[in-house]
Amino acid sequence: MNAVPRLSIGLPVYNGEKYLAEALDALLGQTYADFELIISDNASTDGTERICREYLARDPRIRYIRQPVNVGASPNHNVVFTESRGELFKWASYDDLYARDLLERCIEVLDEHPDAVLCHSWSAIIDEAGDIVAKVGYPLTTDSPDPVERFRSLLFDVGGDDDYGVVRADVLRRTALNESFYHADRTIVADIALHGRFLHVPASLFFRRDHPDSALRSNRTVRSWCGNLDPRRRKHSTVRLLAEYPLGYVRMLFRAPLTGGQRVRCLWQLVRWMTSRAVPPSMRQQDTPVEQVSEVVSVSKVVAGQSGRIA
DSSP states (O other): OOSOOSEEEEEEESSOTTTHHHHHHHHHTOSOOOEEEEEEEOSOSSSHHHHHHHHHHHOTTEEEEEOSSOOOHHHHHHHHHHTOOSSEEEEOOTTOEEBTTHHHHHHHHHHHOTTEEEEEEEEEEEOTTSEEEEEEOOOOOTTOSOHHHHHHHHHHOOOOOGGGSEEEHHHHTTSOOSOOSTTHHHHHHHHHHTTSEEEEEEEEEEEEEOOTTSHHHHOOSHHHHHHHHOGGGGGSOHHHHHHHHHHHHHHHHHHSSOOHHHHHHHHHHHHHHHHHTTSOGGGSOOSOOEEEEEEEEEOTTTBTTOTTOOO
8 A cells, every 4th residue: 555544453462363354344334434454463373364464464564573472461562553554553452342423433533523532432341242231331431521531431441442442643653652561551541641531432343252262251360461461561560560550640740741740649559559459359349340131132133243253
C-alpha cells in the first residue's frame, strides 16, 4: 500500500489457529475500511502462520511479521504498534470478535470530540462458540475532564476493555507501552488516561472471548503470568514483579502532562490505593462487573464472517 491509512490495527498472536480466522473476518469485514492490519506471529507452532499467509494473499491491507522466537506477549504487542503508520491505533486479539460498525462508530466519536484520546464500545463476554454469556459493566469515570478523577477511577474501579479501544497514536507514543510486571495491562490504560478522557459508544460491539486456552486461565501465578508477558521475567522474583506494579504508576505520573497540583493529587490517590491493598482480597471488590444474560445470544448477525460458519 502506498497511501498511509488513517487507522492501524495491531494483532499479536501465538498459536491462535482455533479462533484466528474468525477474528480476521470480523476485522476485515468492518464498515470502516481505511486501515492496515499488522499481524505479529510470535513464533507459533500450530497452523497460525498458514492462516495468516492465506489472508495476506487475499487482502492488501494486511502486513504479516513472523518472530523467529517467542519474544513474549508484551514485546509482541509493542511490535505491532511500532510498525504502525496510522494516526489512530487499535490492538486486536486473535480470539475476540468485533461488530461490523465498531471501528466506524469509535472513529466518529473521536472526530466529534478532539479532546478525547480513546474511544471504545461497551463489551460482552462470549464463549467458545461465540455466543454472548455476559455483559460487562463500565463503572469507571474515564470520561471526566479531570485527569486526577480519571486516574483515581482506574485505580479503584474495574470494568471495560479500554486497552482494546481506538486510541490516538501520538498519545500512545508518549506512554511506556506494554510492560511485563504484574497487572501491566492496567497501568498502560491509566498511562493513556492521564493524557485525555475516554469516551464510549453506548452499545455492546466488542466481544471478549472466554475459553480454556486463554492466557488468563493458563497462567495462574504471578511468575507464570509475567513469564508469558516476557520470558525473561521467569528469573525475577515474585516480590519484584509485584513491586514494579505501583512503581509503574509513579513513573507515569512524572511523565504525564500534569500540573504540579494535579501530580500531587494523583500521588495522594496512589497512596490511598496502596493502603487499600493491605485489605485482604476477600474484603475488597476486584472482579470485573458482569451481568449474566438470561438467554444465550448469538453475535452472528452483527459480526462479519459469521453467517454460515460451522461451529
